[in-house]
Amino acid sequence: MSADPTPDLTPSDETDVAAVVRVRVDLAYDGTDFAGWARQPGLRTVQGVVEDGLALVLRSAHRGDPPPRVTVAGRTDAGVHARGQVIHVDVPEAAWRLVPGRSDRTPAASLLTRLAGVLPDDVVARRVAVAPAGFDARFSAVARRYVYRVCDDPARRDPLRRHDVLWSRRPLDEAAMHEGAQRVLGLHDFAAYCKPREGATTIRTLDELTWERPADGPDAGLVVATVRADAFCHSMVRALVGASLAVGEGRRPVDWPAELLVGGRRDPGSAVVAAHGLTLEEVVYPPDAELAARQERTRAPRVAAEVDPHPLRG
Secondary structure (H helix, E strand, O other), rough: OOOOOOOOOOOOOOOOOOOOEEEEEEEEEOHHHHHOOOOOOOOOOOOHHHHHHHHHHOHHHHHHOOOOEEEOOOOOOOOOEEEEEEEEEEEEHHHHHHHOOOOOHHHHHHHHHHHHOOOOOEEEEEEEEOOOOOOOOOOOOEEEEEEEEEEEOOOOOOOHHHHOOOOOOOOOHHHHHHHHHHOOOEEEEEHHHOOOOOOOEEEEEEEEEEEEEEOOOOOOEEEEEEEOOOOOOOOOHHHHHHHHHHHHHHOOOOOHHHHHHHHHOOOOOOOOOHHHEEEEEEOOOHHHHHHHHHHHHHHOOOOHHHOOOOOOOO
């Protein structure tokens, strides 16, 4: 029987330092039938389904343990999908050691198999591992990468992909969309592209926003955006895509996305596009030795003085 890596024993308010094992779980899900990620009373959510599945496998109620509560790398809205979502959960050490039962498999391998037996078909646990020291699914991440897919060609419209590809009745100029997108890259206050939340910053580093029309592969002929940032505020990706589509349809000039950014407030002419075209493809973490330091940097407050120069100057 192979042994798991040394557990990350993480303290809580009610237990000592050796009481829990921090576990990383990589997830994929079809967001169509979920009311978003976050647990909400009376609604079907990804968090609710995953936590209930963990509670069942870990026998939390039977053991008298508190229900599992997960931390997610990035909350997704209703209808948004994920191939590369990451969560962590702190599992009581005694419960963790009992996951394999009488088998000779590791707790991680056993938990992966058992989750497959209790999760619904639209949620998949793809990987389970003991988290390295300093790991936090949310605060240790250095980047999240999303992809948004649009079809503007009736000959390529596929009813089998209606849940993950947006249909555009107007032809799109992906070159103009890409040009406009390059003007909002960098460290900026993205208030114009975010739904405000009290106490939450809208300063983000947008590392990548590209538009292309792939010639081959599963997305051949689609107009595809790849969006990568250190983090995203609420509805930011879909608002950026909406501004790009206005450019691609010829309704706005290529400078318009940057003009919105500089204006600093939501413009009624910039729509937040439908959720179903958006997929969280990847969450990126630094090397294990840098996880704790990354947490500290992420938790540090961001201030306006840090932002890059005005994107329209010069």
